[in-house]
Amino acid sequence: MKTGLFILVAGLLCVLLNDSLLYLQIRRYLRKRIYTCLFWAHSLFFMACIFVYHFFIPTLKGPEAYFWVGKGVSVILLFYTPKTLYIIINAFAILLRKLKCIPAARIISRTALGIALFSFLVIFYGITWGRCNYKIERQQVCIKELPDNFNGYRIVQLTDLHLGSYGEHYPGIKKLVEEVNALNPDLIVFTGDMVNSFASEMNPWIDQLKELKAKYGVYSSTGNHDYGTYVRWATREEQADNLKQFFKNMEAAGFHMLNNTNVPLVIGTDTIYLAGVENCGRPPFPCFGNLPQALQGTEGHTVILLSHDPSHWRDEVIRYPVALMLAGHTHAMQIGIQIGSFRWSPSKYIYPEYNGLYETNGHQLYVSRGEGYLGFAGRIGQRPEITLIELTNNCK
Structure with missing residues (x-):
């Protein structure tokens, strides 16, 4: 209750201060x-929305809470990020006007307006299309001990769908399935957080x-959200x-769960193993x-491990004969820059391994x-x- 009240007061003050x-x-x-x-x-209007949200969200006891929280956060960021950027940059223009540097002040003021408009468009695109x-990330992974029959083996990795975050008309899942199947993978793996908390999602x-x-099956491990630990349940049962x-x-969706288990993948006379652990992260996870x-x-075989949290790799996995670990969890914070x-x-700054391929002492991790x-x-x-991962033993 105290946390909710703090968020309410902080939200109202931020909107009032920003707009003032x-x-x-x-x-x-x-x-x-x-x-x-x-x-x-x-x-x-925005202060009223924050006030309504404070009383409305606690009444939602199911997955729709995540949907509405996401929408509220997105709309606030859409309007108040541009405003904040404008206020900060335009403050320099005001200072220059007081110093009688009028031409420079005009340039900075227009720059502030341009950056604010650009940020609005970027955020609007991010929450819509x-x-x-x-993006299909194609990553070749070299494993020297990989059996020859698995040279060129294609694995599609999916992760962190968080299905409760979407409305019923969300087009992304149908599009996802179509794009994955068009890749004709040998194996599909999912590395956790299918839901936010509720199985009904x-x-x-x-x-x-x-x-x-996929030719050799669809497999999954669990993520921290899949256990429903972020919800106050009436009973443990x-x-x-x-x-x-x-x-x-x-299981109904076609995923074979690897809950601290493994399965052999066999091509001809060659075998590698796909293993999966339940979520294992650092506190509070x-x-x-x-x-x-x-x-x-x-033992004695190439092992690919599904483990949701990339911190598990350095904490434990690199001490075991695991050639490649596949993880998710970070979302790359859903914000950043990626050019080439x-x-x-x-x-x-939270996860040293947060996006892409990492290697240490012959152990590899893809996040x-x-x-x-x-x-x-x-x-x-x-x-x-x-992610489309192609395995190879042709290491250069």
Whole structure:
């Protein structure tokens, strides 16, 4: 209750402070009373929305809470990020005017307006078309010990769908299935966070997800959100039933769960193993994984491991004979810059391995930024990813 009240007060103060500073900077353009009234009506509208959200969201006991929170966060960012950028940059223009540097002040003022408009358009794209504008990341992974029959083996990795974040008319899942199947993969793997908390989030999408096809099967491990630990359940039994239903839904959608287990992948006389651990992350994230159990019986073979949280790689996995670990979890924070080989996201300051391929002492990790979203209902500069991994033993 205290946290909710803090968010309410902080939200109202941020909107009021932001709009007050903006008004002081642009009031000379609002000389007509109608313009001033419209400006403050806009501000009051957002404060009213924050107030309504404070009382509305706690009444939602199901997956729709995530949907509405995401929409609210996105709309606030859409309007108040440009405003904040304008206020900060335009402050320099105001200072230059006081110093009688009028030409420079005009340039900076126009620059502030241009940056604000650009940021609005970028965020708008991110919460509309950008959220399901999938990018196929093609990554060749060299494993010296890989059996010859697996040379060129193609794995599609999916992760972090967070199905409860979408409305029922979301086009992204159908598009995802079509794009994955068009790649004609040998294997499809999913590395956790299919849902936000509730097994029922899968219900609208099961029929579409079971259309995913791969020659050697579709497999999955669990992520931290799949256990429903972010919800206050009436009883422990209710939470346990939710998890049981989640596994039933995954099976209905065609996913073979690897819960601290492994499965052999056989081509001709050659065998490699696909292993999967339950979520294992650093606090506050839960750790249900049992890596030794997951690797039991794989000795002497190439092992590919599904583990949701990339921090598990350095914490434990690199001490075991795992050639390649596939992870997700970070979303690359759904915001950043990616131009060619240059990548940056605030996520790097939390997860040293947050996006792409990493290697240390012969152990490799690939972290996908995933296909879905949580909190902010979109993507900015970090397109949702379909990963196509091609295995090879031709190491240069």
